[in-house]
Amino acid sequence: xxxxxxxxxxxxxxxxxxxxxxxxxxxxxxxxxxxxxxxxxxxxxxxxxxxxxxxxxxxxxxxxxxxxxxxxxxxxxxxxxxxxxxxxxxxxxxxxxxxxxxxxxxxxxxxxxxxxxxxxxxxxxxxxxxxxxxxxxxxxxxxxxxxxxxxxxxxxxxxxxxxxxxxxxxxxxxxxxxxxxxxxxxxxxxxxxxxxxxxxxxxxxxxxxxxxxxxxxxxxxxxxxxxxxxxxxxxxxxxxxxxxxxxxxxxxxxxxxxxxxxxxxxxxxxxxxxxxxxxxxxxxxxxxxxxxxxxxxxxxxxxxxxxxxxxxxxxxxxxxxxxxxxxxxxxxxxxxxxxxxxxxxxxxxxxxxxxxxxxxxxxxxxxxxxxxxxxxxxxxxxxxxxxxxxxxxxxxxxxxxxxxxxxxxxxxxxxxxxxxxxxxxxxxxxxxxx
Ligand SMILES: Cc1ncc(COP(=O)(O)O)c(C=O)c1O
Numbered sequence: 255x256x257x258x259x260x261x262x263x264x265x266x267x268x269x270x271x272x273x274x275x276x277x278x279x280x281x282x283x284x285x286x287x288x289x290x291x292x293x294x295x296x297x298x299x300x301x302x303x304x305x306x307x308x309x310x311x312x313x314x315x316x317x318x319x320x321x322x323x324x325x326x327x328x329x330x331x332x333x334x335x336x337x338x339x340x341x342x343x344x345x346x347x348x349x350x351x352x353x354x355x356x357x358x359x360x361x362x363x364x365x366x367x368x369x370x371x372x373x374x375x376x377x378x379x380x381x382x383x384x385x386x387x388x389x390x391x392x393x394x395x396x397x398x399x400x401x402x403x404x405x406x407x408x409x410x411x412x413x414x415x416x417x418x419x420x421x422x423x424x425x426x427x428x429x430x431x432x433x434x435x436x437x438x439x440x441x442x443x444x445x446x447x448x449x450x451x452x453x454x455x456x457x458x459x460x461x462x463x464x465x466x467x468x469x470x471x472x473x474x475x476x477x478x479x480x481x482x483x484x485x486x487x488x489x490x491x492x493x494x495x496x497x498x499x500x501x502x503x504x505x506x507x508x509x510x511x512x513x514x515x516x517x518x519x520x521x522x523x524x525x526x527x528x529x530x531x532x533x534x535x536x537x538x539x540x541x542x543x544x545x546x547x548x549x550x551x552x553x554x555x556x557x558x559x560x561x562x563x564x565x566x567x568x569x570x571x572x573x574x575x576x577x578x579x580x581x582x583x584x585x586x587x588x589x590x591x592x593x594x595x596x597x598x599x600x601x602x603x604x605x606x607x608x609x610x611x612x613x614x615x616x617x618x619x620x621x622x623x624x625x626x627x628x629x630x631x632x633x634x635x636x637x638x639x640x641x642x643x644x645x646x647x648x649x650x651x652x653x654x655x656x657x658x659x660x661x662x663x664x665x666x667x668x669x670x671x672x673x674x675x676x677x678x679x680x681x682x683x684x685x686x687x688x
Contacts, residue, residue: 270476271564273599275592278475280562287462292477294382299484304377311373312488315406318370320361320489322496322653325354327623328639336643352643355500355653357493358626359517364402366395366629366658367489367517368470374485376403379466386410386465390454392419392447392513393584393631394426395658396470401435411435414453417445419583426662444577447513447587451561471514472591475562479592486520489655494524497653506649507532509642510657511632512605513549513584515591517657522603532604532649534642535594536635538580539607545570549578551590552598552605558589565592581610581666582630584658606645612637614670617660629658630666 271277278288298304312318333352337345359367379387387404389411391397397413404411413435420427420439430437443449451474458467472482497505508525510518512535525531540548551566558567560575568576568588580586597603608616613630616637621627628636635642635654643649660667668676 266480272479272593272596274557275563275565275595276476276479277559277564277592278562279559279564280475281459283459283462284475287458288475288477290382291378291466294378295477295481298378298381304381308374308377311377312370316363316369316373317361318488319492319496321358322493322500323356323358323624323626324500325356325624328620328636329354331623332639332643335640339644350650353501353651354639355497355505355651356624356626357489357496357521357653357655359489359655359657360626360628360659364395364399365661366399367486367520368396368658369399369403370488370520371470371482371485371516372396372399372403372468374481375466375468376407376409378481379409379468380407382466384464384466386412386461387468388412388414388454388457388461388465389468389470390414390447390450391426391470392416392450392586393582393629393658394419394423394430394662395584395629397430397435397437398426398433400468401430401433404435405433412438412457414438414440414450414457416447416450417441419446419450419586422666423583423662425664446578447583448561448575448589455561471516472519472593473514473561473563473565473589479563482516483519483523483591483593486516487523489517489520490522490524493521493653493655501651503651504528504531505651505653506530507534507642507646507652508655509534509536509635509652510655511536511585511634512590512594513587513631514589515594517632517655519591519593521655522597526602532646533597533602535603535605536638537605537607538578538582538585538634539609539612540579540581541610546577547579548607549580549586549588550605550607551588553607555595555598560589563589563592565595566590581613582634582663584629584631585634606638606641608634608638614667617663617667618671620656621660626656627660628656629660630663632657633660
């Protein structure tokens with residue numbers, strides 16, 4: 255398995271594809287900039303000075319390593335649930351306790367895993383002699399990390415955000431502006447993450463000499479899927495060590511939410527050659543499985559080429575990308591990381607989707623049981639755990655990546671979970687503005 259993974263990696267570098275996925279489908283104008291980025295990254299990868307600098311800022315600015323927590327109360331509840339579902343004959347056998355661990359990226363500075371990739375790419379930007387960052391953001395966590403790092407390294411930052419996301423994640427918009435970034439609302443198309451990516455790319459094409467496009471997920475044209483995955487792999491490297499220390503063995507199952515795919519790939523990658531570790535990605539099931547009401551690309555995977563890369567996209571029979579929906583802006587995107595599409599095709603990573611309702615349930619559950627309020631993106635995984643433990647009856651040791659914390663979602667969760675009190679609060683706030 256290890257050897258197969260390495261051969262595949264070498265091929266990826268040569269062909270710039272993961273199997274049939276990935277590639278570089280961009281206008282001629284962008285080729286030189288992507289070549290420069292690729293050369294810069296491959297040099298930096300083997301440059302001990304760069305690696306030391308990255309490690310140092312991840313620790314001193316980011317707060318790494320992030321903790322691994324045994325979610326005792328959640329584990330007990332799910333053990334009971336699993337027991338209660340057993341037939342009476344099986345129930346007589348010895349109870350097998352479930353152990354759920356949480357890798358908590360919400361502890362990272364700026365509140366989500368996005369900072370890992372942003373610090374890496376910001377160092378690349380300066381190495382290329384560029385002084386401006388341009389980025390897209392959905393949930394605002396990537397934008398917040400870009401704005402913060404830009405302030406720290408004295409870089410200019412322009413952040414594009416779909417109108418829909420701009421308002422539903424306004425706490426992050428405010429924070430980005432306060433950090434000195436220019437936040438540009440995108441009112442084209444479906445006014446979500448896909449449209450923000452288009453606008454950011456357009457700006458980049460017009461300003462290639464001075465600007466680095468700091469893409470926030472493991473997608474887009476090569477080399478982005480490679481370098482974003484590598485910068486995020488610090489999550490899995492740490493988790494592997496921490497899990498071994500905690501239990502003396504590797505887990506049976508890893509679970510992570512999947513928007514573009516950066517937190518899941520960062521978490522999974524260091525375990526890929528450990529054949530006994532199963533991997534599960536959770537997509538946004540939204541309101542229903544009707545087109546336009548979810549963002550589950552893997553439900554009926556359809557190959558396409560969009561925004562510079564080949565992967566699975568939510569599209570109609572004519573190949574037109576279709577609108578998506580998710581309660582969490584970070585999962586509300588029609589495409590998926592080409593490497594995840596490949597790993598799915600190989601059967602290495604499986605997928606399930608969790609609905610908006612399950613995500614809210616997950617948010618409440620982790621808050622109440624463990625005192626951790628997760629971002630709505632990874633709350634999808636917690637909300638799906640009752641189904642996951644049924645699908646994986648042999649798994650007794652599970653680790654979930656909590657990709658971020660839930661502060662940014664206050665306007666969404668409060669509206670759903672505490673509506674009347676929230677309305678009163680907003681009314682008072684409005685009155686105080688008069
Ligand atoms: C907290 C959090 N988790 C997950 C995601 C999804 O992105 P990815 O799949 O690239 O990790 C986002 C995206 O904004 C996010 O903010």
